[in-house]
Amino acid sequence: MLTPRFEITQTEAEVTIIVHAPYANIKDAEVYVEGTDFRFYCTPYYLRLQLPGEIEENDSSSGAYDCEKGDFTLRFSKVNKGEQFENLEMITTLLAPPKNKSTVIPNIEVIGNPSAASMDTSENNTSNDSGNNWFVPQDNFAENAAIFVNSPKYGFANKISGALTAFEAAWIKEIIDLPTPDTTPEAERKNLQEQRELSDFRKSEEHYMADLVQSECIEPYITYMAEWDTLEKDQVAFNEIEVDLLKELPNKEYLLSSEDVQKLCLNLVDILYASCYNHRTTSGENTTESGWTINKLSSTLCWFQNFATLDEVVTACIRRSLCYPLYRNWELSIKVFEDVKKVLSLGKKYIIKRFCEIHSLFNNSYEPRYILNQLYIKDFLIWLQSLRESIIEPLHSALSEIHPNKAKMGFDLIELEVAAYSVQEEDFVIENAIHKMTDNMDQMSLNGSRQEKPKNVYHVNQKFFKYLLSSSSSSTDSSDTDSDSNTSSSSSSSSSYSLDSDDLDDEPKQIEKIAANE
Numbered sequence: 001m002l003t004p005r006f007e008i009t010q011t012e013a014e015v016t017i018i019v020h021a022p023y024a025n026i027k028d029a030e031v032y033v034e035g036t037d038f039r040f041y042c043t044p045y046y047l048r049l050q051l052p053g054e055i056e057e058n059d060s061s062s063g064a065y066d067c068e069k070g071d072f073t074l075r076f077s078k079v080n081k082g083e084q085f086e087n088l089e090m091i092t093t094l095l096a097p098p099k100n101k102s103t104v105i106p107n108i109e110v111i112g113n114p115s116a117a118s119m120d121t122s123e124n125n126t127s128n129d130s131g132n133n134w135f136v137p138q139d140n141f142a143e144n145a146a147i148f149v150n151s152p153k154y155g156f157a158n159k160i161s162g163a164l165t166a167f168e169a170a171w172i173k174e175i176i177d178l179p180t181p182d183t184t185p186e187a188e189r190k191n192l193q194e195q196r197e198l199s200d201f202r203k204s205e206e207h208y209m210a211d212l213v214q215s216e217c218i219e220p221y222i223t224y225m226a227e228w229d230t231l232e233k234d235q236v237a238f239n240e241i242e243v244d245l246l247k248e249l250p251n252k253e254y255l256l257s258s259e260d261v262q263k264l265c266l267n268l269v270d271i272l273y274a275s276c277y278n279h280r281t282t283s284g285e286n287t288t289e290s291g292w293t294i295n296k297l298s299s300t301l302c303w304f305q306n307f308a309t310l311d312e313v314v315t316a317c318i319r320r321s322l323c324y325p326l327y328r329n330w331e332l333s334i335k336v337f338e339d340v341k342k343v344l345s346l347g348k349k350y351i352i353k354r355f356c357e358i359h360s361l362f363n364n365s366y367e368p369r370y371i372l373n374q375l376y377i378k379d380f381l382i383w384l385q386s387l388r389e390s391i392i393e394p395l396h397s398a399l400s401e402i403h404p405n406k407a408k409m410g411f412d413l414i415e416l417e418v419a420a421y422s423v424q425e426e427d428f429v430i431e432n433a434i435h436k437m438t439d440n441m442d443q444m445s446l447n448g449s450r451q452e453k454p455k456n457v458y459h460v461n462q463k464f465f466k467y468l469l470s471s472s473s474s475s476t477d478s479s480d481t482d483s484d485s486n487t488s489s490s491s492s493s494s495s496s497y498s499l500d501s502d503d504l505d506d507e508p509k510q511i512e513k514i515a516a517n518e
Contacts, residue, residue, distance in 0.1 A: 022070030090385035156379035
């Protein structure tokens with residue numbers, strides 16, 4: 001059976017459920033409503049929803065079918081008039097099976113380790129499962145993995161271990177910078193990551209310096225108006241592709257400690273930063289490198305990093321944005337940091353949209369980034385739908401108290417910028433001197449008089465002038481060698497710029513000889 005796309009709206013007294021079921025056999029359509037349970041059946045579609053409030057079918061209920069759109073529009077009354085149903089757009093949560101409250105045990109996490117997916121479940125299958133609804137997702141990438149009790153943990157909420165042992169190291173290296181993730185202790189990850197970033201930055205310092213002085217190349221991306229710059233929270237809506245993804249996600253229940261939730265929020269900021277950087281530097285049009293960019297910039301996805309503070313997260317995000325992507329500019333990195341705050345201010349629905357995009361990019365990536373969907377993104381998409389807005393709002397406020405500075409990055413950015421601007425200034429002086437010398441020589445040629453040569457032409461750096469003259473002399477010697485074979489060309493212009501060695505320290509004489517030959 002197919003799960004149809006659906007949409008739910010509400011008023012003070014009614015709930016309207018629109019089920020998109022094209023090519024349905026209308027005569028077989030059946031609808032069942034009881035309390036919070038809603039069921040729809042029409043070959044080949046089946047939909048079962050657990051609503052956040054109770055509805056009932058009565059005389060005011062109605063149903064209609066639009067043949068052109070293929071939509072069933074069903075209206076039901078609320079049992080409690082005026083009740084506001086929460087999270088009606090959180091599709092995966094609505095598709096959850098009914099919970100048997102008698103089986104809920106406090107402080108127990110209903111979250112599986114994908115590495116345990118290959119365990120023998122024959123004993124469970126033979127037992128009476130009355131009153132127990134187990135929905136254990138079987139992730140393909142971990143079917144043959146073993147259980148590693150004492151192995152380093154990674155993945156969503158840091159609950160997975162041993163899931164990558166079945167893959168070749170060279171293949172995993174395409175998406176993960178952390179060496180041997182199933183054996184490298186978690187305590188060593190941060191130190192290894194920082195050492196690797198420092199080494200990589202040192203190898204390409206000139207890239208950062210070039211992007212600094214050539215700001216005109218970066219400016220269009222800094223001034224780009226992203227969709228979150230103009231979008232209002234009440235305007236956020238899922239598109240058809242996002243709805244299709246959310247309705248196919250398996251349902252999981254996460255009973256996490258407050259420490260787990262805090263770490264997940266920090267990972268959330270890290271991944272959002274990478275997504276925002278990609279969006280801004282592609283002007284909202286994803287490219288074939290978008291999946292790589294998000295993967296590489298996120299310490300969570302690339303190093304399986306867990307953070308302790310928001311300040312630590314922001315520092316890690318900016319460091320990686322200055323090490324690896326095409327555009328490495330401090331102002332751009334800070335702009336992306338502001339983007340993250342705007343995304344958080346739009347609420348969890350918009351955050352889910354960003355994660356839907358990441359999921360799609362990873363699934364369509366040439367490299368095996370679908371593994372990252374299995375380890376992180378899918379669970380984030382499920383967990384976010386049940387996350388309270390009251391958790392996201394303080395996260396946004398806390399980010400506003402973070403003020404990144406260059407000294408904290410550990411890359412000696414201030415010293416590099418001083419050196420870059422110094423070189424730029426020297427180049428500017430030399431360029432101006434060359435233009436000034438050329439203009440004055442042209443002026444002397446036009447005047448045809450040696451007595452009226454401007455004095456400021458002699459202000460050119462003497463060493464640089466000698467370099468120009470020696471270069472000119474070298475080319476002259478070459479041409480003179482060729483002219484010896486043909487005496488008729490002895491008066492060629494190439495030899496007219498030859499200078500005596502005594503003239504090399506006398507700039508006025510150099511200019512006079514050059515002007516005389518003009």
